[in-house]
Amino acid sequence: MGGTRTEPFAFRLTVTADDVDVFLEEPVHEARADGWIDSPSFGGRRPVLHGSVRLFADGRGTMRYRLHFTDADGHPRTLAGRKDLAPGSPARLWTDTTRLAFRVLNGHVHEPGGTDADILGTGTANLDATDLARLLTTFRTTGPHGTAALTRFGRFFAGELWNTYALRRP
Numbered sequence: 001m002g003g004t005r006t007e008p009f010a011f012r013l014t015v016t017a018d019d020v021d022v023f024l025e026e027p028v029h030e031a032r033a034d035g036w037i038d039s040p041s042f043g044g045r046r047p048v049l050h051g052s053v054r055l056f057a058d059g060r061g062t063m064r065y066r067l068h069f070t071d072a073d074g075h076p077r078t079l080a081g082r083k084d085l086a087p088g089s090p091a092r093l094w095t096d097t098t099r100l101a102f103r104v105l106n107g108h109v110h111e112p113g114g115t116d117a118d119i120l121g122t123g124t125a126n127l128d129a130t131d132l133a134r135l136l137t138t139f140r141t142t143g144p145h146g147t148a149a150l151t152r153f154g155r156f157f158a159g160e161l162w163n164t165y166a167l168r169r170p
Helices: 020-025 090-098 129-136 146-167
Strands: 010-016 030-039 044-047 050-055 062-070 076-084 099-106 119-126
Touching: 010 050, 020 146, 030 062, 044 062, 062 099, 076 090, 090 099, 090 146
Parallel strands: none
Antiparallel strands: 010 030, 030 044, 030 050, 050 062, 062 076, 076 099, 099 119
């Protein structure tokens, strides 16, 4: 990464909200992200040491990803990504929700920081229709009221999209 060189960069995450009620009630709507990133520049497949995803934090149409990992030499790195959903045509819904712009930062940078960190690379990750279909089959719940929790999450997510694209047109 860096300059105008392009190379493959991938990541796979499992996003977990340990308590859906708490997740939905907190204004930052933060969940844990576990998984890996894969980049030749950073040493191939590297585990995420600490990761988080914030959905529609503080009532804004922003999804933020923060993934801490180390490169092959043990240097701390952070993938800081965001999706900005802005009021407008519902036709943008697909692009806005399946494209993640990201930066790889030097160090383990915590939310909301990163403005002073050296940027080691930038990129865009895209989900295609097959990726999205696979993603939608991976939702799981545990506990005695799992189906109800999944329903509450779905209503929250769909409701935020509705509020952004259908109700807040410029």
